[in-house]
Amino acid sequence: MTAEHHTATSADPLVLYGQTFSSRLLLGTSRYPSPHVLEAAVRKAQPAMLTASLRRQNVSAHDAPNRFWDMLRELDVPVLPNTAGCHSVQEVITTAQMAREVFNTPWIKLELIGDDYTLQPDTLNLVDAASRLIKDGFQVLPYCTEDLVLCQRLVDVGCQAIMPWAAPIGTGKGPINPYALRTLRERLSVPMLVDAGLGLPSHACQVMEWGFDGVLLNTAVALAQDPIGMAGAFASATQAGRDAFLSGTMTEQHAAQASTPVLGTPFWHQA
Incomplete structure (x- = not known):
């Protein structure tokens, strides 16, 4: 990593598209046992943003979905609309434009699914979708794979931040391709x-130690036995990883290195 390390500090904000966020953790809002648990988890984690699908919005009916959105407004955490479930560029554009009207925000998490089994992004059409959204005035956070060339193309068309996966959505496997992720972090300078x-x-904590700028997660918290406690654990781990990165981790050694000097220490030998 070529970034200069400096003393870790809590005043180390995440900056995306010129906007500052105090947290480096983003949370999803689906699959929680109840709205009450979701609310408590959000208050525990204090995330930078909450992702939500437009498909859950119902602006006219006074029903459960509407109460869900009322709760999100009361939490006063910026909402990051996403284009979840979209399988074509045109579907992405239409959904994003609707989300901008409903939420009154230019922010969009770009999801363009290419495979329904792995939920892998459509890497062949993702750049085109991102380019069209950016030209339409959106601040795009694209969900993508860890492919270096793809990520570079997304940056080239104007994405000021990217969001590579660690593993397929909902698997909880953690980073399955550390080499690719670390290479990506070393080669690109935009927030990731x-x-x-x-x-x-x-x-x-691990990916933050590698120099990534934040994490976005949902299932790991929502499906935990104690989502509220897990939300707090992820918030602490994310910050700990960032602090470790800023502090400069030690260089890995191939052989044991004594932590206590032995020079001048008397040695007693039995006869």
Whole structure:
């Protein structure tokens, strides 16, 4: 990593598209046992943003979905709409434009699914979708694989941040291709948030130690036995990983190195 290390500090904000966020953890809002648990988990983690699908929005009916959105507004955490479930570029564009009207925000998490089994992004059409959204005034956070060439193309068309996966969505496997992720971090200078596949707080800590700028997760918290406690654990782990990166981790050694000097220490030998 070529970035200059400096003393770790809590005043180390995440900056995306010129906007500052105090947290480096983003949370999803689906699959929680209840809205009450979701609310408590969000208050525990204090995330930078909450992702939500437009498909859950119902602006006219006074029903459960509407109460869900009322709760999100009360939490006063910025909402990051996503294009979850979209399988074509045109579907992405239409969904993003609707989300901008509903949420009154230019932010969009770009999801363009290419495979329904792995939920892998459509890497062949993702750049085109991102380019069209950016030209339409969106601040795009694209969900992508860890492919270096793909990520570079996304940056080239104007994405000021990218979100590579650690593993397929919802698997909880953690970073399955550390080499590719670390290479990506070394080669690109834009902010990068690891999105999808994290299952343990240690996974979040690890990618933050590598120099990633944040993490986005949902299932690992929502399906935990104690989602509220797990939300706090991920928040702490994310910050710990960032602090470790800024502090400069030691260089790995191939042989044991004594931590206590032995020069001048008397040695007693039995006869």
